[in-house]
Amino acid sequence: MTLPDQEARRSAPLTRSALRLNQVTRSYGHGNGTVHALRSVSVSLPAGSFTSVMGPSGSGKSTLLRCAAGLDRPTSGQVFLGDTDISGMRERKLTILRRERIGFVFQSFNLVPSLTARENILLPFRLAGRRPDRDWMRDVIARTGLTDRLRHRPAELSGGQQQRVAVARALVTRPEVIFADEPTGALDLSSGQEVLKLLREVVDTTGQTLVMVTHDPQAASYADQVLFLADGTVVDAMDRPSAQRVSERMSRLGS
Numbered sequence: 001m002t003l004p005d006q007e008a009r010r011s012a013p014l015t016r017s018a019l020r021l022n023q024v025t026r027s028y029g030h031g032n033g034t035v036h037a038l039r040s041v042s043v044s045l046p047a048g049s050f051t052s053v054m055g056p057s058g059s060g061k062s063t064l065l066r067c068a069a070g071l072d073r074p075t076s077g078q079v080f081l082g083d084t085d086i087s088g089m090r091e092r093k094l095t096i097l098r099r100e101r102i103g104f105v106f107q108s109f110n111l112v113p114s115l116t117a118r119e120n121i122l123l124p125f126r127l128a129g130r131r132p133d134r135d136w137m138r139d140v141i142a143r144t145g146l147t148d149r150l151r152h153r154p155a156e157l158s159g160g161q162q163q164r165v166a167v168a169r170a171l172v173t174r175p176e177v178i179f180a181d182e183p184t185g186a187l188d189l190s191s192g193q194e195v196l197k198l199l200r201e202v203v204d205t206t207g208q209t210l211v212m213v214t215h216d217p218q219a220a221s222y223a224d225q226v227l228f229l230a231d232g233t234v235v236d237a238m239d240r241p242s243a244q245r246v247s248e249r250m251s252r253l254g255s
């Protein structure tokens with residue numbers, strides 16, 4: 001396996017779009033009770049980029065993530081994963097696509113308590129009936145610092161270690177895009193920073209694309225770009241964010 005040099009990747013032009021939303025609208029309910037969670041959102045995320053999504057509570061962040069990841073369907077508009085339009089895809093095909101081309105990391109880790117770290121990491125292959133790429137798997141386990149924790153069950157691991165198992169599980173199928181929903185929300189400051197550094201390094205060295213929803217300006221500052229949502233609309237984008245600038249922008253959005 002060849003990994004592009006970190007510096008070369010940082011300076012390389014980011015052109016190919018890994019994920020594109022074209023006028024995505026998601027409404028819930030009918031008539032007077034209709035909630036417009038997303039209103040005609042259009043964004044294009046380059047391959048090998050790290051994007052944070054921020055916004056006040058109820059602004060549509062989770063809905064954006066779910067629509068982009070094929071976990072929810074837009075009311076109108078299209079979602080492209082690479083060149084594949086996933087918005088009108090049948091459920092069976094979408095399930096396979098999610099399994100093969102998308103990785104997920106959740107705030108609550110979502111590990112299977114009865115399985116060891118190694119078995120949790122290998123779960124996507126068990127579900128797909130496929131064999132893992134041994135070199136890639138070894139690399140992912142080393143990268144996440146879990147080599148000597150593989151026989152432990154989740155209850156025997158710290159929160160930070162559990163989240164690193166979840167990150168390894170998300171990476172092991174080599175997905176094009178990884179979606180992380182508040183991945184540090186349940187962690188203390190230093191475990192959270194370890195996980196964020198790991199995610200940053202993954203993007204820099206493997207060229208995978210990461211989209212992370214967070215409430216934390218410090219976490220958002222690890223990204224290349226922050227998208228700010230308000231009332232279902234992308235109201236601003238910030239390149240090379242710092243925690244302070246993100247915090248200032250968020251306070252102007254009323255959070």
Ligand SMILES: Nc1ncnc2c1ncn2[C@@H]1O[C@H](COP(=O)(O)OP(=O)(O)OP(=O)(O)O)[C@@H](O)[C@H]1O
Pocket residue numbers: 028029035036037055056057058059060061062063064
């Ligand atoms: N299944 C649903 N049915 C009805 N309304 C929904 C549903 N899911 C989300 N909404 C509404 O859509 C809007 C956006 O919700 P969403 O969860 O995407 O916001 P969010 O920015 O992720 O919020 P938070 O930061 O509090 O998690 C909210 O008004 C929410 O109540």
